[in-house]
Amino acid sequence: MEEGRIIEVNNLRVSFDEREVLKGVSFSVNQGEITVILGGSGSGKSTILKHLLGLFPVKSDIVSVFGSDLAEVDEDDLRFYKKLGVFYQNGALLNSLSVGENVALPLEQHTNLPAEIIEDMVRTKLNLVNLEDAFYLYPSQLSGGMLKRAALARAIIMDPPLLFCDEPGAGLDPVSLAGLDDLILKLRQQLGMTVLMVTHEVSSILRIADKILFVDNGIIAFDGSLEEARKSEMKALKDFFTVGTG
Ligand code: ADP
Numbered sequence: 001m002e003e004g005r006i007i008e009v010n011n012l013r014v015s016f017d018e019r020e021v022l023k024g025v026s027f028s029v030n031q032g033e034i035t036v037i038l039g040g041s042g043s044g045k046s047t048i049l050k051h052l053l054g055l056f057p058v059k060s061d062i063v064s065v066f067g068s069d070l071a072e073v074d075e076d077d078l079r080f081y082k083k084l085g086v087f088y089q090n091g092a093l094l095n096s097l098s099v100g101e102n103v104a105l106p107l108e109q110h111t112n113l114p115a116e117i118i119e120d121m122v123r124t125k126l127n128l129v130n131l132e133d134a135f136y137l138y139p140s141q142l143s144g145g146m147l148k149r150a151a152l153a154r155a156i157i158m159d160p161p162l163l164f165c166d167e168p169g170a171g172l173d174p175v176s177l178a179g180l181d182d183l184i185l186k187l188r189q190q191l192g193m194t195v196l197m198v199t200h201e202v203s204s205i206l207r208i209a210d211k212i213l214f215v216d217n218g219i220i221a222f223d224g225s226l227e228e229a230r231k232s233e234m235k236a237l238k239d240f241f242t243v244g245t246g
């Protein structure tokens with residue numbers, strides 16, 4: 001794998017029943033970059049992320065994450081999973097646990113660290129997402145923006161060098177959305193995190209994307225920098241940047 005590339009996908013094909021949703025998707029993700037996957041509803045964006053998690057058998061020439069061929073990674077490979085943070089739109093917190101307990105969950109499941117260390121790590125991450133006062137609060141006591149930031153803290157509790165986000169800003173007002181974007185930029189800057197994100201939010205894309213992948217008809221119809229995407233003559237991309245389609 002070429003140096004600096006942490007994801008390499010070559011000819012990924014996915015079918016559900018008889019229908020081929022991904023017809024040979026190829027792209028790479030560079031270390032330290034924020035790559036945004038765009039595409040219409042049902043185009044297969046989430047399917048791409050799910051297949052990069054190594055949870056499904058993949059049909060492709062190669063899908064490699066951190067140099068591990070996903071054909072060979074099994075679900076219990078902790079070394080692999082520690083490298084991935086996952087932040088889903090519906091990755092809700094558990095309502096019966098406090099924010100601190102929610103964020104601590106992955107550490108409790110995957111490490112044998114003592115409680116004081118876990119608490120320290122949780123507080124550090126809550127500080128990072130500007131939720132230092134929310135440790136003892138319950139999800140029902142948080143605003144939409146705070147819930148997202150708490151879920152983000154949980155996604156990065158293991159310090160993953162790679163973060164997957166699937167429509168993280170869905171349902172947020174513009175101010176909370178901008179706050180979430182700033183946090184994602186901070187993670188990249190302070191922790192050197194690489195981010196692969198699905199989003200429809202034009203404002204977010206303009207603020208944070210380095211690279212755009214546009215999924216259409218089961219393939220990557222556009223692959224280039226944000227600059228190039230904005231100048232593209234491809235109608236669907238033009239429409240996206242002028243009106244912001246869903
Ligand atoms: P997007 O995230 O771009 O909106 P998805 O990746 O969720 O789209 O889905 C792409 C297509 O694949 C959709 O038509 C969806 O209905 C279908 N699909 C996704 N997951 C499954 C599944 N587990 N079983 C059957 N069909 C699925």
Ligand code: MG
Binds near residue numbers: 166
């Ligand atoms: Mg989706």
